[in-house]
Amino acid sequence: MHSWILPCLLGGLTLATPTFAQNEDDPYAYPDDESSEPKKPARHQREPDEDRPYAYPDEDKQPEHQRAQRRRKTREEDRSKEFREVSEEQDEKDFEHLSNTDDPNTGVAFEALGGVMFLSSPRGTLLGDPLAAVGGRFTWEYGRLLNTEALRETLWFDVRYTYAGQREGTALIVGDTRLHYATIAPAYELTFGEGSDYGIYAQVGGGIAYEHTTLEVGGKQTPVDGFKSLIQYGVGVRGRTRLSMESNVRLSWRLELMRFRRGYQDDTFMGASLGTAF
Structure with missing residues (x-):
């Protein structure tokens, strides 16, 4: 009886379906894991270099010194743009104007x-x-006191002296x-x-007119003197031509049309002036 039990057990084990245990340590792979992983760039593909300067279409055809000059100009423009942006952000009170230092x-x-x-x-x-008229004047650009570029040479004033004389009459009566x-x-x-050294201007001011008249009748002279207030107004063209790049001395000149209103009379002056500006 014991002799046939052992062969039966061995036969049952041989015909049974084998069962394999699953490794629980391996992570479960989801279907979309492979698609979510970042793809590595191929070895033959290189990442763009951000520091590399932009290559213009015709830059490869230009000589090396022209390409270097263009890149240098681009860097200078970038620095100028950054400076403007920073200066605009700063408070105007804290910004120091250098107009007087530059000029x-x-x-x-x-x-x-x-x-x-x-x-x-x-x-x-x-x-x-x-009548022929001569004179002189002193000019001061007081707009420079404001230390503002737009008003430096825009605002100025004159201290002016002008002389004119007239003598006419007959052999018996002469007026001078x-x-x-x-x-x-x-x-x-x-x-x-x-930044131009030339411009047009309008001018309005005031002063006095001193008139000295001598009436001569038969060799006898009768002097008459008097002062009158006047108003000066007019227009002109003004220039300050630079004489040398190494010096601040300039050639100052003007062409002008002025009127002097003294009492009920209007005297008109048409002329020019020439001098030196510092």
């Missing part, structure tokens, strides 16, 4: 002037009697008139572009 000129000029003075005439002429004009007149100038 150390004092804004002072001395000029000699000459032209034609048309004196108001009782004969009813259009402009008046033309001498006129002296002294005025102070502020002006506002519009330059021909930013």
Whole structure:
């Protein structure tokens, strides 16, 4: 009886389906794990270099010194842009203007002037009697005190002296008139572009006119003197031509049309001036 039990057990084990245990330590792989993993770039593909300068289409055809000059210009423009952005963010009170440092000129000029003075005439002429007129003036650009680039050479004033004389009459009666004009007149100038040394201006001011008249009748002279207040106004063209790049001295000149209102009379001056500006 025991002899057939052992063969039966061995046969049952041989025909049974084998069972394998699953390794619980391995992580479960989800179907979309492979798609979510970042793909590594291929070895033959290189990441773009952000520090590499931009290559213009025709840069490869240009000589090396031209390409270096273009890259240097680009860097300078970037630095200028950054400086402007920073200066705009700063408070205006904390920003130091360097206008006076960049241009150390004092804004002072001395000029000699000459032209034609048309004196108001009782004969009813259009402009008046033309007389030769000479004089001089001192100019100061007081806009430099404001230390603002836009107003440095825009605001200025003149201290001016002008002389004109007239002598006419007959052999028996002669009239000799001498006129002296002294005025102070502020002006506002519009330059021909930013940083230009040339511009047009309008001027209004005031002063006094001293008139000395001598009436001579038969060799006997009768002097008459008097002062009158006056108003000066007019327009002109002004220039400050640079004489040398190494010096601040400039050639100052003007062309102008001015009127002097003294009492009920209007005297018109047309002339030019030439001098030196510092």
